[in-house]
Amino acid sequence: MKNARKQRNFSWLPGIALIVVCVSCDFRRSDGPRGSVPAEAEGRVIRMLLVGDPFAIAMSRSREEIEKQLGGKVELEIVGYNDGRRLTLLNARDEVSRFDLVAFDVVWLGEYHVNGILKDLSGRLSVDRGAFLDTAFSAAEMNGALYGLPIQPHPELLWVRRDLLEASGLPPPVTTEDVLALARRMHDPERQRYGVAWNAQRGQPLGQTMAHFFAAFGVPLLSEEGRPAFHSEAGLEAARFAKALVEFSPPDIYSMAWDQRTNRFASGQVAMTYGWAARAYVVEEEPYSAVRGQVIYLPAPHAFGRGPVTPLGVWAIGVPSNVQSVPRSVQALEALFHSDVQETLVRRGNATPGIRSLAEHPELREQFPVLATIAELDANGQLRIEVRPRVPEWDALCEILGTEFHDMLLGKLSVEEAMNRAYTAAVALFEHGAGSESE
Numbered sequence: 001m002k003n004a005r006k007q008r009n010f011s012w013l014p015g016i017a018l019i020v021v022c023v024s025c026d027f028r029r030s031d032g033p034r035g036s037v038p039a040e041a042e043g044r045v046i047r048m049l050l051v052g053d054p055f056a057i058a059m060s061r062s063r064e065e066i067e068k069q070l071g072g073k074v075e076l077e078i079v080g081y082n083d084g085r086r087l088t089l090l091n092a093r094d095e096v097s098r099f100d101l102v103a104f105d106v107v108w109l110g111e112y113h114v115n116g117i118l119k120d121l122s123g124r125l126s127v128d129r130g131a132f133l134d135t136a137f138s139a140a141e142m143n144g145a146l147y148g149l150p151i152q153p154h155p156e157l158l159w160v161r162r163d164l165l166e167a168s169g170l171p172p173p174v175t176t177e178d179v180l181a182l183a184r185r186m187h188d189p190e191r192q193r194y195g196v197a198w199n200a201q202r203g204q205p206l207g208q209t210m211a212h213f214f215a216a217f218g219v220p221l222l223s224e225e226g227r228p229a230f231h232s233e234a235g236l237e238a239a240r241f242a243k244a245l246v247e248f249s250p251p252d253i254y255s256m257a258w259d260q261r262t263n264r265f266a267s268g269q270v271a272m273t274y275g276w277a278a279r280a281y282v283v284e285e286e287p288y289s290a291v292r293g294q295v296i297y298l299p300a301p302h303a304f305g306r307g308p309v310t311p312l313g314v315w316a317i318g319v320p321s322n323v324q325s326v327p328r329s330v331q332a333l334e335a336l337f338h339s340d341v342q343e344t345l346v347r348r349g350n351a352t353p354g355i356r357s358l359a360e361h362p363e364l365r366e367q368f369p370v371l372a373t374i375a376e377l378d379a380n381g382q383l384r385i386e387v388r389p390r391v392p393e394w395d396a397l398c399e400i401l402g403t404e405f406h407d408m409l410l411g412k413l414s415v416e417e418a419m420n421r422a423y424t425a426a427v428a429l430f431e432h433g434a435g436s437e438s439e
Contacts, residue, residue, distance in 0.1 A: 046074045046332045049091070049102040051084035053315055054278040055152040056103070058350040071335065081105075081258075082204065085395065088320070092117045097320035100329040101336075104148065106139040106314045110391040113142045119319040120145040124330050127337065133378060136354045139314040139385045148318030149337050150354035151345075154278035155310045155374060155383055156212060158298040159262075161186075161291055164271045172296060175304045176216060176241050179272075183248035186271035195248030197261035197273035200409060204395075205257035207402030208388065209274070211311075213238040215387040218306040221397070222389050228397075228426035231419055237303065239405060239415045246409055254409060266291060274300075276313060280370040281349040297373040299382060310377050311387040314354075393429055400425045 050056035056078050077099070079087060088102050092115070104112065112118050122145055129137055136153035140146060158173065164186050165172060173179045183195030199205035211221055214230050217238040223229040246253060250264060258276065265273040266283045268290035277297065283289045300310040317336065319329040335341070339355060343364075346353050351368040353359055365371045377383050388394065400422055408418035 044072055044328065046072055046100045046328070047098060048074060048076050048317075049084065049087060049099045050076055050078045051081055051103050051105075051315070052078050053103075053152060054281055054352075055315060055345060055350040058345040058348040061348040062344050072332075074332075088112075088117060089115075091320060092322060094322060096324050097322045099320055100323055100325075101317050101333055102320055103151070103315055103317055106150075106316055106385065107388045107390055107394050109140070109142050109147060110389070110394060112147065113145070114392050116321050118147045119321045119323065119326060119329075120147065121319060121330065121333075122146045124326070125149070126334060131339075131356060132354050133356055133359060135312060135378065135383050135385060136314050139312070139390075140316040140318070142390065148316035149333060150314050150316050151337075151342075152278050152315040152350060152352055153312060153354050154276045154314075154352040155312045155377060156274055156276050156300060157310065157370070157373060158272060158301055159265060159275050159280075159283070160272040160296045160298060162294045162296050165296065172298055173272075173301050174298075176301050177304055179301050180241075180244055180248070182272065183245065187248040189251075192269060194250045194270045195272070196245055197250060197253070197256060197264050197270040198245060199257050199261065199274070200242075200246070200249070200253045200406070201255050201257040201260075201402075202406040203402040204398050205402065206406050206409075207398030207400070210238070210242065210401040210405050211388050211398070212274075212300065213242055215309045215311060215384065216300060216306065217241070217303040221387075222391070226391065227430055228423055230426075231423040234303075236415055236419055239408065239419060241303075242405065243409060243415060254406070277370045277374060278350065278352040280351040280368050284351070284368055284370075285349060295369070297370045299373070299377055308382050309384050309387065310382050312383040312385045313388070314385065393433070396429050397426055400429065 050059070056076065059076060060078065084103060085108050088104065091097055091099060127149065132150060133153055136150035139153070140148045140150055158179070160172065165182070168182060168185045170182050170185060173182050179196065186193070187195035199209040214221060214235060217234045219230050219232060219235045219238060221228065221230050250256065250270060261273045262275045262279045262282045264270050265275065266286060266289040280297070283291050283295050299308055302308050317333060319326065319333065323329050339357065342353055342355050343358055346358055346364050347367070351370060352374065358364060359371055359375060404413065404418045404422040404425070407413045408415055413421065
């Protein structure tokens with residue numbers, strides 16, 4: 001049961017930008033979710049808590065276009081990744097939610113589900129499930145409940161400079177050994193060009209990377225019984241691969257995370273990078289990009305002898321369980337997912353829409369070539385949401401991986417020591433439970 005308390009004022013929190021856009025609603029199209037803003041919503045402000053990923057950036061860029069499609073004013077509170085989860089959990093303590101809609105990484109869904117953070121939207125939404133990418137839609141479901149709609153499904157791919165690849169004489173990398181070989185060939189620090197960029201920053205960034213590398217080596221983080229299962233010889237090989245990448249990485253790799261790696265790649269200083277597909281707008285659209293039109297988007301490389309697995313991340317928009325008016329929030333959510341609104345967001349930088357017709361749109365594929373790669377991976381069944389398990393303990397587990405293996409990268413721990421420490425801490429975590437900031 002939630003604790004009733006005085007509503008929090010978050011205005012003091014660092015890193016929060018407030019963006020106000022006005023929108024109007026039109027559901028005359030038949031190829032997207034449909035509905036209408038109820039009378040009670042007219043003249044009211046719809047408040048959304050978002051994380052500063054491309055979908056939120058696109059929303060802030062599209063004020064005039066969105067005004068023509070949605071009805072009523074909308075306040076977008078855009079925060080950093082960790083703050084998105086933290087503020088949502090804090091908001092759940094309030095008697096009445098500050099927000100009508102909140103964005104969530106589906107990897108948080110296990111925690112949100114057991115703590116009743118979001119409203120089950122099953123049977124409440126007038127949307128066509130078939131209009132969405134299957135894997136993305138199902139990622140927002142858990143135990144028969146639907147907790148949101150996918151606004152940004154995006155796999156982590158390997159981005160490679162086409163011109164440098166052709167000059168190297170090597171084929172596009174398929175395996176992790178290929179990645180090391182190409183990184184070695186293209187690494188030229190004297191010319192300030194480095195082989196590869198990736199998330200090696202301590203904590204969540206590296207923890208996420210280690211989960212992806214384990215998957216590349218065929219190692220599940222958790223067993224079928226839901227207990228840590230990554231301590232194995234293949235798991236050690238995955239850790240050694242991470243350590244081997246350092247030699248061909250920029251000197252500041254130990255503090256490099258999501259935006260830094262793609263920005264560095266766009267600047268032309270690295271020959272390839274691991275990157276979430278939604279951030280393709282950085283290289284394809286930003287004026288400072290030195291590699292526009294020269295990027296190949298490849299499936300996530302896997303270890304030799306292992307099957308191909310490309311991690312899929314999904315940002316979704318849901319309704320807080322303590323929201324003041326469920327009908328108002330539901331109608332606002334449906335309006336946000338009107339096909340015209342979603343197309344506007346793609347054209348303004350949200351390169352990986354959740355609506356199938358947009359992902360297959362010829363003009364949008366020309367604008368964002370990464371969409372063709374995603375469609376092929378989806379058709380081949382290579383996109384995997386379970387690489388980062390949606391369990392309540394995920395956030396704490398990710399911190400463990402990103403802490404112990406960071407000490408390995410720094411040389412403070414051997415590969416074996418880091419694995420033992422991470423595994424021991426993970427076992428203790430799952431034995432005692434992760435708890436929740438909402439408790």
